[in-house]
Amino acid sequence: MPADSPPLDSLPFDTLAAALDILHRVYGHEAFRGRQAEIIDHVVKGGDALVLMPTGGGKSVCYQIPAMLRDGVGIVVSPLIALMQDQVAALQQMGVAAAVLNSSQSLDEMRAVEAQLRQGTLQLLYVAPERLLTPRFLDLLHTLKIALFAIDEAHCVSQWGHDFRPEYIQLSVLHQQFPDVPRIALTATADRETRAEIRTRLALEEAEVYLTSFDRPNIRYRVVERTDAKRQLLALIEGDYVGAAGIVYCQSRKKVDETAAWLATHKIKALPYHAGMDAETRRRNQERFLREDGIVMVATIAFGMGIDKPDVRFVAHLDLPSSIEAYYQETGRAGRDGAAADAWLAFGLADVVLLRRRIEESELSDQRKVVSRRKLDALLAFCEATTCRRVALLSYLGEESQPCGNCDICLEPGESWDASVPAQKLLSACWRTGQRFGVGHLVDVLRGEATDKVTRFGHEQLPVFGIGRDVDAQIWKSLARQLVSLGYLIVQSDQFNTLAVSETARPLLKGEATLMMRRPTVKMGRGNRPRRNGTAEATTAAALTRADVAPDLWDALRNRRRDLATAQNLPPYVIFHDATLLAIAQAKPQRLEDFLHIPGIGERKMKRYGADFLEVLAAFR
Template sequence: PTTDALRCLQRVFGYDAFRGDQEQIIEHVVAGGDALVLMPTGGGKSLCYQIPALVRPGVGVVVSPLIALMQDQVDALRALGVRAGFLNSTQDLDERRMVEAEFLSGELDLLYLAPERLRVESTLRLLDRGKIALFAIDEAHCVAQWGHDFRPDYLALSELHERWPDVPRIALTATATEATHGEIAGRLKLQDAKHFVASFDRPNIQYRIAPKNDTRKQLLELLRTEHEGDAGVVYCLSRKGVEDTAAFLAQHGVDAVPYHAGLDAATRAANQARFLREDGVVVVATIAFGMGIDKPDVRFVAHLDLPKSVEGYYQETGRAGRDGLPSTAWLAYGLQDVVQQRKMIDGSEGDDAHRRRLAAHLDAMLALCETVECRRVQLLAYFGERSTPCGNCDTCLTPAETWDGTIAAQKFLSAVLRLARERRQKFGAGQIIDILLGKKTAKVIQHDHDQLTVFGIGTELGVAEWRGVVRQLLAQGLLAVEGEYGTLVLTEASGEVLGRQREVRLRREPEKPARSAKGSAKSAARKAAAVADLPEEAVALFERLRAWRAATARELGVPAYVIFHDATLREIATAAPSSLDELSTVSGVGESKLEKYGEGILALLAEDA
C-alpha cells in the first residue's frame, strides 16, 4: 500500500515524501484499519484521509461541520484533478441530485457531508447504495463536551460503525487534551482504533500576551511595526467589538473586514472570500470564524479578549503560519476579561458539573496568561506534552520577574472583608482600589468609605499595578466574582493569606521595551521571512509569480492558495525551471497543476530570462 500511497502523493499533490506520522496513518487506513489522529493545524491532516480515499476502491466520505468552506475544499481538490463533491443545505435540489448521481456511478473520489445530513434517512439509504472507501470525521473534537466546540449532531456518528462495520473510520482533530482525546474515542467507539498523537508544537509561531492598555492602539502598533500588509485574523468576543475594531483599523489604513453571525449571509460570504482570495486582508471576527480555513499565509492571529479555554486559544492561534514561516499569536488581556468570564460562567445554562468544567477551562487559560515560565512549555503541558523553553515567546525573550505580593494581597483582601463585615457591602475592583489609594471620589464619600481603617493604606502601588494584583488574585483563586455586577468576594483560600499562612507570589509586568533599532530590525526580519531564503535575483520573479497567481485565482474564482502555495512559488522563483520536466520536480506541482498552469509559468519565466 505504501508505494500506491507514495505514488499518489507525488502524482496528485506534487510532494516527494510524507511528513511525520502521515505515512504510518495512511498505510494503516489503506489496509482497512480505524484511526484516531491528533495532529496540529498545518501538520497535513487532510492528506491522511484524502490519499487512502484515492487508493482504496470506492468513495471517501468526509464528515465536516464546515458548510461555508465545503465549496473551497472541493475547489482545491478539483484543482488537483481529484473528483470531489459535497452535499449540504446550501445546494438546490438539482445540484444535490447531480452529486448523488456521481456518487452512485463511482464518479467521485471524495464526498463531503455536514454531520446533520447523516441524521436524514435518505442520505443513509444513498450511502447504502454506493461503495464507501472510508469515513473521515474531521474536527472530531466537536463530539466532546469537554472540548471547546461541542456539536450535538456529532454524537450520532457513533452509528456509522454499526451500519457499515467493514468501512474503516479515521477521526481527526488539531486540538485535544487527554480528557478530550478519551471522550472522542469513547463517543465515536474508537477505543480499539490505532491512536496517532503528533507533537502539538508550532515552533514558527511566537506567542505573546500583553496587559490591556488601549487595546486597539496596541493592535495597530503591532500591525504597523511588524505586520504591515500581512493577512491576519483578529478575534473579539462581541459582535460590537468586531464592528468597532474593523472600522478602527480601516480608518487607519488597514484593509480590514468584519465577520460575525449577525451579518447577513451575503456579506459574511463576501468578506470570507476576500480574506481567502486576496493578499493582505485582515478579518476581524468572533470565534465563529476560522475553523477549517486553509489559508497558508496568515501571518498573525490577535485576540482582543480572553479566550474561554486553552484548546480554543490553541486552535485559533494555529490558523497562523500554516506555511511554516514566522508568525505571531498576540493576546491582550486585562482584569475586566477575568471578571466578565467568571460572570458568564456563573450565569451560564447547565448544571454545576458544566459550570465546573467551564471554570476549569478558564483557570487553565489564566494560568497560561499569568505564567512567568515559557508560554510554549505551559501550552504543550496542557496537551500532555513535555518540552523545554523555546526562546521564542515573550516570557523567554523578556523574562517576567516575580515579587512577594503577600502584603498587597492582604491589604486588598482586608478591604473586601471590611466592606462585607462592617458595611454589609460588596463592590467591584475599581471602588476597592480607590479606597486603598485614599481617593475621595463622590462614591467613596457617599458611602463613608474614607472612614474605613483600610482607606489610603495602598499608595505604594498605582492603579494599573493594583489591577494586576486583583487579576492575579482572581487567577489564583484567592478572590471570586459574584453576581451580575461582578462584585468581589473572598474565597476559602483567602483566609490563609489573611491569617499569614500563605505567601502570594505575583508576576511583575515587564517594562515595555522602547522601540529601538533592534525592534525595527526584527520587523524587517519578519518582512524578509515572506521571501525567506530567496536569492536577491529571485525576489522580483517571486513577486511576479504572486501577481500571476492572484490574476489566475480571480479569473477562476478560487482562493490564491488553491493555485499554488507561497512555498511552491518561492521554489519556482529560485530554481527557474526551463521545461515542464524540470517544473514537475518542484514540491507542490502535481500532474493536474502541471497540465493546467505549466505552460503559463514557463512563458512568464521566459520573459524574465
Template structure:
C-alpha cells in the first residue's frame, strides 16, 4: 500500500477506527496528501478534522493546525493522543520550558500535529521554528474568520496569506462549516488560495429539526420546550446580552435544569471551568452569548435554542450546527418577536461601520428575517441561501404543521395608513393602540383618538398586530428610525401597497402552544437505534465505565468513545478483540487500551 489513497484508508481504519470515508473526505485527503491546496466547506459534524489529520500523518513532517480556539486546544490534543497520534499545541497558556520542549519536538520531527493560534504563528520565533522544521501541511481551521463579511471576523486571520509566500511548497487546507458565496470569495482572496481546489459538501443536516415560534414569554416557552422534548439532555441556549445570559441561566436552575452561564465578561477561570464542565459532564445546558461554541466537538448536544434573533443565516447555521454532531435527532428552536427585529436594526444603524458594510449587514439580516417568516420549508430556505437546491424536508415546523397564509393586503393598508396618520413619529406600541382604539393617555394627548384610523383594527388583537408589523418590517415596507425614539416610517415600497397596486400575503398569527411531546430525548425517536432492555443495560453500564475512565484521564467522556460506538457495542455484544475491532470508532490504540475492559463488561451483562 504505497499510494496516498491506500495509506489514508489504512490510517482511517487502524488509527481512527472508521471503516470508510464519508462524502468527499477521501477525495480531499488524497488531494491534500498529494500536495494540493484546498478550500473545504463541510457542515459541523461532517468530519472536517480528518481532512487534515490524515494527510498530516501520510506526508513527511508535522502538520500545523491554525486555530483561534486556545481554550479547546488541550481537548483536541487529548483526543488525538487517545488514538495514538503524536500531537501538541503552542499557545500563551504554556510556560517557557513547556514551549521550548514542544518546539524541540517540532524541529526533530517527533510530532504528527501541532496546534497554534494565528497570533502565535505571526511571531518571528514561530516563523523561525517552522522554517527550521519539516512541515507536512498548514490547516487553517474556522477559515470564515478571515472574512469581514462573516460572523466571526478575526483581524489576525488576514495576515495568514504570508504562508503562501514563505512556504510555497507546503500544501494549505482552509476549512469552515459556513460560508456564503461572498465569504467564500473573500477566503480565497485573503488566503491566496486562488489555485486551490474547492470542495463544497451538502449543507444539509437532516437530523436537525428546525422550529421558530412567536415570542410571547421567551423564558417560559424555553422551559416548556426543554421539559417536553429534551428533559435531561445536553443543550445550548444563545442570548444576545451578557445580562440575559446570567438571568436565563438562573431561571433554568430555579426550574430544576442544570444550567451554566458563559460570556466574555465573566472571570476567565469561571468561564473556562463552565466550558470544561459542559464538555465533560452529561445533561448540562450552557446559556451563552455567541462567544461560546466555535470548535465545540461535544457530539451529543441534543438541542440549540435562541432566545434572540441571530444577525445572519451564517451565524444561525453555525450555532444550530452544534446540535446532533453524532447524527442522531436534534432540535434547533428559536423564539422570535417584533422587538428582535427592532433591536437588530438599531444595532446596525448605530454601529460605527461604513455605509457599505451596514448595507451588507442589512442584507444578511433580511435573509434571516426571511427564514423566520417563510411560509415554505425552513430547510429549503436555509440551503438555498448557501446556493444548494432542496425539496421540502418533512422535518421542520413549517413542514410538520404548515402555516396558514392569507391575503393581508387590507390589514397592511390599515397599518401603513395609521403610521402615516401619526406623522411617522411614533413607535410600534402607540401605532397599535391607535389601530385598536385604545384611549391611552398618550393617544389622547396627541389627539390621535380623533384620527380616521383610530379603532379601524379593533377586531384584531395586539399580538396579531405585532405579528403583522413584524412581517411588514421584514418585507421592507416599514423601517424603524432609532434616532427618533424607534418611530415607524414608511419606505418607498409601501406606496404601491397603499394604492392597491400590490397584494401582500401574510403568515397567520398562531398563539404559542405548550409542547405536547413527552419523550425525554428526540434521539429515542429513531427506531433503528432503539435498544432492547438487555442491550440498554449494557449501554448504560458502558456509559458509566466511560465516565469513570474519562475522569481518570481528565478528558471529556466522548474523547474515550462516542455514544454511537457504545450503542453499537451494546447491539453486537462482541466476545473477542477481533469482533470489537470491526466496530466503528474502535481504532488499534483504543482496542489495546480499553478492549479487555469492554469485553469484560459485555460478558458480565450478557
C-alpha cells in the first residue's frame, strides 16, 4: 500500500499555494486529506491518473480543483442524472461555474449550456457517457479548450460488475481524439481484476495509479444469522437509528415491497425502490430520500450508485449481496460525512443456495463462472469470519490492516468452538441418508426426531439417528450453512436443495483436519456503540455527535437549513452537511467571518447563509 501522502512541501509551491487557496476559499477546508494534494499536482501538470479512493474520501476534489487551475473547462463523465445534478448544485452553491447536460433538460436549457461552453465561462461540465459519445458533442468538444476529462464511477467499465455500463467501454475515444488532454478515472472500489480492466478499456495503461486506503473506520460492520429478518431490522432501527436515514437492500422486488410496507406499519418512514415500479414513483421516492430527513429506502441494487446523501446512518442487507465488491460499494453509502454508521447484514443458508444456483444456471462462460464462484466464496468467508471483519474485507481489497475495534467480532468476540466432531456427524448423516435430502431432514435425523419422513425412509434405523440430540436444531442449521459456505457440503441443483458431501470434506470426516467455528449471532437488540480506530484520521464529523448539541438548537438549525433548501429546490445537505451544522452548533459563531473557521464553509456560503444562521444562534444565547 502506498504511503498515505507525500509531504505537502514536496509539491511545486505555486501549484500547492493555488490549490490550497481554492480548498479554503471555495470548499472551506484548511488542508488536503490523504493523497489529494499529490493527485491534484499530477493532473494539473497534465498527467493521467487512476484514483481508487473510498466513498467519502474526497475523490471529487481531485478533479474539480485541477479543472479550476488549468485553462479551459473540465468535462466530467458521470453515469447518473441525479448524481450529476446534485454535484453541480453543490458546486454552484460554492460559487463554481458548473453546469450539466442531460436528457432531462429542455432544448432551450441545453442550448444555454452549450452557449456557456462556447463563451468559455464554465469551469466544469457534467455529462453522461451516452451524450459525450455522440458525434455532435465530440465535434463541439474539438472547438473548445478542455482542461481535463474526469471519468467518475470508472468501475462501470467492468463487465464483471453489476454496475456495468456498455458506453463506458467506448470512452477510450477520449484518448484517441484528445491525446494531449489529461484524463483522471475515479472509483470507490475495484479489485485487481477490475483495476486492470479499467486501465485497459480506458487506455490508461500509462496512467499513475493512486491507491489510497479503502478503510472506512467510522463504519461498524456487523453480520448476524437471519432468524426473523424484518424484526431484526426493526430492532436495529429502533435501537440506534430512530428518525435517521438508512438504506435496506433486498434481492427481490417482492421482498422490497413487503419490507417497506411492514416497516411503515411500525411507524418507520420507509419507501420502496426497484426496477419494477413506474419511473415516476421511483423518481418521487428517490427525491424524498434525498430531500427529507429520516427516510429509510428499501431497495434492490437498482438503487444506490451515485447517491451522494452524506447522512445515511445505516445500510442493512436482508439478503446476501453478490460479492465483496458489491457489499463494499453498497455499505459505503453509509456515513459519507465521517460520523458513526452501521453496515448490518443478515444472512442464512437460503442465500448461499440461491447465489450458488444462480451462478450454475446462468449463461455465463465457464471462465466467468469460475470468477463468480471465487467472488462468492470470498464473501462467504467474510460472513463466516472468526476474526476481525475489517481485516478480512481490506485483505480482499489488497490492503493489510490491524483489528479495528469497530466490528461485531472485535466488539463482542463471542465464543469460538471446535466444531470438528459435530461437523463429522452432520457430514455422516448426509452420507448415510444417501445425499438426497435437505438440511431440515438431516437435523431431524441427528436429533432423533422420528418424523413421518424419517420413518418412511427408515432413517431411524441408521447409526447416526439421535447422535446429535444434545445440540440445538438452530445450531445444526447454522453449522450446515457454514459447511456449505466452506465447500464441505454441496447444494445440488434441484428444487429441494438437497445436500451432498464434497471431496474436500474427506480429511475432516477422517479426523485429519479440525474446524473452528464462531457461535452464531442472532442478537436482535441494541448493539454496542462503535469505538474509533485509533489509527484513523479524526474528523470534526466523527468527533461531534447530536448528543453534543441541545436538541432545540439542533432542530432550529436543521429547520433553517430545510427552509433555505426548499426555497431553492435543493436537498438540505447541499446547503450544509450535518457535520457542518454540528460544528456551527458547537462553535456558535457571532460574526460572519467566524463561519470561515468552520469546516465546509467557504467564502460564498459564508456570505450567502451566514446571516441566516447567526439569526438562529442569537435566539439561543
